[in-house]
Amino acid sequence: xxxxxxxxxxxxxxxxxxxxxxxxxxxxxxxxxxxxxxxxxxxxxxxxxxxxxxxxxxxxxxxxxxxxxxxxxxxxxxxxxxxxxxxxxxxxxxxxxxxxxxxxxxxxxxxxx
Amino acid sequence: xxxxxxxxxxxxxxxxxxxxxxxxxxxxxxxxxxxxxxxxxxxxxxxxxxxxxxxxxxxxxxxxxxxxxxxxxxxxxxxxxxxxxxxxxxxxxxxxxxxxxxxxxxxxxxxxxxxxxxxxxxxxxxxxxxxxxxxxxxxxxxxxxxxxxxxxxxxxxxxxxxxxxxxxxxxxxxxxxxxxxxxxxxxxxxxxxxxxxxxxxxxxxxxxxxxxxxxxxxxxxxxx
Amino acid sequence: xxxxxxxxxxxxxxxxxxxxxxxxxxxxxxxxxxxxxxxxxxxxxxxxxxxxxxxxxxxxxxxxxxxxxxxxxxxxxxxxxxxxxxxxxxxxxxxxxxxxxxxxxxxxxxxxxxxxxxxxxxxxxxxxxxxxxxxxxxxxxxxxxxxxxxxxxxxxxxxxxxxxxxxxxxxxxxxxxxxxxxxxxxxxxxxxxxxxxxxxxxxxxxxxxxxxxxxxxxxxxxxxxxxxxxxxxxxxxxxxxxxxxxxxxxxxxxxxxxxxxxxxxxxxxxxxxxxxxxxxxxxxxxxxxxxxxxxxxxxxxxxxxxxxxxxxxxxxxxxxxxxxxxxxxxxxxxxxxxxxxxxxxxxxxxxxxxxxxxxxxxxxxxxxxxxxxxxxxxxxxxxxxxxxxxxxxxxxxxxxxxxxxxxxxxxxxxxxxxxxxxxxxxxxxxxxxxxxxxxxxxxxxxxxxxxxxxxxxxxxxxxxxxxxxxxxxxxxxxxxxxxxxxxxxxxxxxxxxxxxxxxxxxxxxxxxxxxxxxxxxxxxxxxxxxxxxxxxxxxxxxxxxxxx
Numbered sequence: 001x002x003x004x005x006x007x008x009x010x011x012x013x014x015x016x017x018x019x020x021x022x023x024x025x026x027x028x029x030x031x032x033x034x035x036x037x038x039x040x041x042x043x044x045x046x047x048x049x050x051x052x053x054x055x056x057x058x059x060x061x062x063x064x065x066x067x068x069x070x071x072x073x074x075x076x077x078x079x080x081x082x083x084x085x086x087x088x089x090x091x092x093x094x095x096x097x098x099x100x101x102x103x104x105x106x107x108x109x110x111x112x113x
Numbered sequence: 114x115x116x117x118x119x120x121x122x123x124x125x126x127x128x129x130x131x132x133x134x135x136x137x138x139x140x141x142x143x144x145x146x147x148x149x150x151x152x153x154x155x156x157x158x159x160x161x162x163x164x165x166x167x168x169x170x171x172x173x174x175x176x177x178x179x180x181x182x183x184x185x186x187x188x189x190x191x192x193x194x195x196x197x198x199x200x201x202x203x204x205x206x207x208x209x210x211x212x213x214x215x216x217x218x219x220x221x222x223x224x225x226x227x228x229x230x231x232x233x234x235x236x237x238x239x240x241x242x243x244x245x246x247x248x249x250x251x252x253x254x255x256x257x258x259x260x261x262x263x264x265x266x267x268x269x270x271x272x273x274x275x276x277x278x279x280x281x282x283x284x285x286x287x288x289x290x291x292x293x294x295x296x297x298x299x300x301x302x303x304x305x306x307x308x309x310x311x312x313x314x315x316x317x318x319x320x321x322x323x324x325x326x327x328x329x330x331x332x333x334x335x336x337x
Numbered sequence: 338x339x340x341x342x343x344x345x346x347x348x349x350x351x352x353x354x355x356x357x358x359x360x361x362x363x364x365x366x367x368x369x370x371x372x373x374x375x376x377x378x379x380x381x382x383x384x385x386x387x388x389x390x391x392x393x394x395x396x397x398x399x400x401x402x403x404x405x406x407x408x409x410x411x412x413x414x415x416x417x418x419x420x421x422x423x424x425x426x427x428x429x430x431x432x433x434x435x436x437x438x439x440x441x442x443x444x445x446x447x448x449x450x451x452x453x454x455x456x457x458x459x460x461x462x463x464x465x466x467x468x469x470x471x472x473x474x475x476x477x478x479x480x481x482x483x484x485x486x487x488x489x490x491x492x493x494x495x496x497x498x499x500x501x502x503x504x505x506x507x508x509x510x511x512x513x514x515x516x517x518x519x520x521x522x523x524x525x526x527x528x529x530x531x532x533x534x535x536x537x538x539x540x541x542x543x544x545x546x547x548x549x550x551x552x553x554x555x556x557x558x559x560x561x562x563x564x565x566x567x568x569x570x571x572x573x574x575x576x577x578x579x580x581x582x583x584x585x586x587x588x589x590x591x592x593x594x595x596x597x598x599x600x601x602x603x604x605x606x607x608x609x610x611x612x613x614x615x616x617x618x619x620x621x622x623x624x625x626x627x628x629x630x631x632x633x634x635x636x637x638x639x640x641x642x643x644x645x646x647x648x649x650x651x652x653x654x655x656x657x658x659x660x661x662x663x664x665x666x667x668x669x670x671x672x673x674x675x676x677x678x679x680x681x682x683x684x685x686x687x688x689x690x691x692x693x694x695x696x697x698x699x700x701x702x703x704x705x706x707x708x709x710x711x712x713x714x715x716x717x718x719x720x721x722x723x724x725x726x727x728x729x730x731x732x733x734x735x736x737x738x739x740x741x742x743x744x745x746x747x748x749x750x751x752x753x754x755x756x757x758x759x760x761x762x763x764x765x766x767x768x769x770x771x772x773x774x775x776x777x778x779x780x781x782x783x784x785x786x787x788x789x790x791x792x793x794x795x796x797x798x799x800x801x802x803x804x805x806x807x808x809x810x811x812x813x814x815x816x817x818x819x820x821x822x823x824x825x826x827x828x829x830x831x832x833x834x835x836x837x838x839x840x841x842x843x844x845x846x847x848x849x850x851x852x853x854x855x856x857x858x859x860x861x862x863x864x865x866x867x868x869x870x871x872x873x874x875x876x877x878x879x880x881x882x883x884x885x
Contacts, residue, residue, distance in 0.1 A: 009254035045327035077152030091659035159565035250574025
């Protein structure tokens with residue numbers, strides 16, 4: 001048999017750097033969440049999340065080194081989710097009624113108490 | 114990977130099933146199968162995220178009010194824990210590729226332990242939320258004009274993190290199984306597909322959390 | 338009229354005579370329940386869905402009984418439970434799995450020249466999940482049933498219904514994972530396990546259309562699963578995002594539900610397209626006209642099928658603008674569907690046609706699907722849909738697709754590949770009688786429902802105004818003919834298992850890899866991995882096999 005390694009050895013550089021970058025991005029997104037960015041807060045948070053996801057997918061999951069098919073599958077998942085959100089938006093963004101009424105009974109269970 | 118002739122004892126180790134011509138075809142097929150499965154998982158979580166989007170867009174103030182009360186410290190620590198576990202997982206695959214069996218086993222064990230730590234912290238968080246009375250349907254004591262929004266927020270919170278937690282639990286089981294197999298010398302540089310495929314799954318669980326973290330814990334921190 | 342039935346048949350044992358998949362592992366229960374052979378799993382599925390077909394059919398029979406007289410026989414509540422049972426069982430336990438899990442499971446590895454699907458254990462797991470789901474569903478029915486309709490609309494299902502909703506939801510949830518695993522297996526196998534030389538454009542259309550189906554299974558089913566889970570929790574805890582009384586949005590449920598359930602209609606019909614595309618060239622002895630168009634229209638239907646779901650919600654309160662968008666998109670999907678009909682018809686043109694039972698089913702399919710498809714355009718029209726929503730017009734429309742279309746295709750395929758699956762020929766004469774009975778019985782059942790719907794009879798009511806009785810009696814009379822037509826194959830196909838004439842490897846003189854291996858095939862399908870050198874459907878107008 002081949003040599004059985006003794007310990008863990010040193011982590012590969014690219015993985016170590018990715019991990020550090022991810023931790024840095026966590027700190028960044030946490031800090032920015034408290035900055036008064038108004039409605040851009042969510043945009044910033046999701047952009048940072050997308051960057052983190054990109055790092056994981058590229059460097060941990062090695063999506064762009066394997067066969068094309070894996071990319072197609074991953075892309076299909078996202079694309080179909082996009083269909084759901086975008087086409088449903090044609091309804092939600094153009095509906096001209098808003099939720100009204102008395103919602104003071106948050107669970108519906110209070111009635112029976 | 115090259116397709117050099119194999120010794121018979123190696124051939125057994127490859128677990129080559131009859132429908133495959135080569136070990137490489139089998140390994141690539143397994144990885145592709147996992148990617149297709151992950152695509153379905155995207156949509157599985159996506160359905161709930163769609164509900165989340167509806168809620169947040171329809172009731173921005175009530176939503177921010179509820180989200181502000183989540184346990185951001187535990188959430189952040191858990192994010193770090195899960196990202197670290199992803200790192201050890203990627204490292205384990207790297208070690209498996211290079212035939213470093215003990216390192217593979219140890220790193221997989223570390224990944225599983227980090228997963229357990231995540232679940233432990235998550236449990237602590239759930240316990241605190243039970244104490245606070247923000248578990249809709251079972252123990253919910255919020256009042257005020259936005260109480261119904263808070264109920265819906267926490268409903269989605271428990272569904273999202275609950276389903277994610279279920280995935281983490283399954284992941285821990287798979288990773289631990291791989292750790293045992295690796296420790297017993299079940300893998301080699303020629304055959305480590307199960308480690309690789311389990312890794313893909315584990316990273317996906319991490320990916321979901323990467324999005325849940327800002328959506329749950331960071332929403333509404335600086336106003337609606 | 339000529340028949341190609343018995344040509345190419347040989348009585349001597351197949352080359353390389355060996356045990357078939359039926360005999361190789363023995364007949365013990367254990368060898369069946371723990372099998373990893375895709376062909377045996379297909380048989381397990383066939384038995385399971387046949388059972389559910391007759392459960393759902395029994396409910397349909399009672400529904401048609403009830404509607405013979407205007408006041409109805411059953412209490413409205415009983416009637417609600419009957420049509421719900423009919424819908425849930427037929428949709429999730431018969432139509433969705435029908436062709437993919439039986440003929441698809443059996444034939445796809447054979448057609449691509451592989452020894453099995455990519456993940457045989459997942460395939461078996463998929464069947465077990467299906468059985469668990471089926472048992473849960475039957476428990477829900479036995480315990481008292483569900484009265485929500487197969488659509489589980491909120492807030493009725495979450496707040497008011499007093500049926501066994503959660504159990505039924507659990508059944509459908511589990512069956513969803515069974516679907517996902519089947520779809521995943523098909524996609525991966527067709528990508529990765531094709532025989533040497535079997536390029537994408539040499540792939541039989543049956544594989545293409547099951548591939549398209551699998552895309553939908555994999556990409557739509559998870560949305561249904563999570564949505565039903567949300568409904569179940571909302572019902573149990575009385576908290577959630579679908580009930581307007583809690584601040585939620587019932588249309589949110591409908592969007593999510595139809596995001597799955599409209600594409601699910603194409604899960605039910607696309608495999609049928611595949612079967613018809615195999616049968617028509619074989620019995621017209623001509624290559625399939627416009628192969629690439631047929632192939633790409635399948636993929637187009639699978640894709641565009643995801644863009645049209647809200648046409649189920651035109652009157653539910655979505656915005657007018659969204660209604661316009663979805664109406665337009667719904668028209669677009671008629672184009673690839675029409676392309677298929679044109680291509681099959683063009684394949685028949687100047688063909689050397691023989692009217693064997695599979696062909697009768699296929700021709701019936703083309704006619705019924707055309708009617709179902711064209712009336713689909715009616716209800717895709719925003720203005721007409723306001724008139725037809727929730728009437729028998731819609732019921733007739735989708736039964737023409739799902740029953741007239743898909744069930745005909747399933748029966749056609751079952752007859753066409755019966756010799757391959759069992760090694761025996763079915764009795765041709767009986768089969769033709771059944772095919773003809775089904776065609777006429779079906780039309781008599783459902784054509785009056787178009788008229789009823791147009792006149793304004795609402796669906797899902799136990800009683801109706803007396804002036805509609807004549808059409809309802811016609812429909813029920815048709816249903817009894819249909820029932821005979823559907824029951825007949827059970828007998829003569831069962832008979833043929835023991836007494837049928839032995840079929841050679843290729844009784845139809847058909848092209849395609851599945852006919853190049855003995856009937857029934859050996860456990861690993863092929864002794865030698867076949868190599869493909871030519872496109873599919875190289876038929877010439879003579880009954881000699883071309884590629885043997």
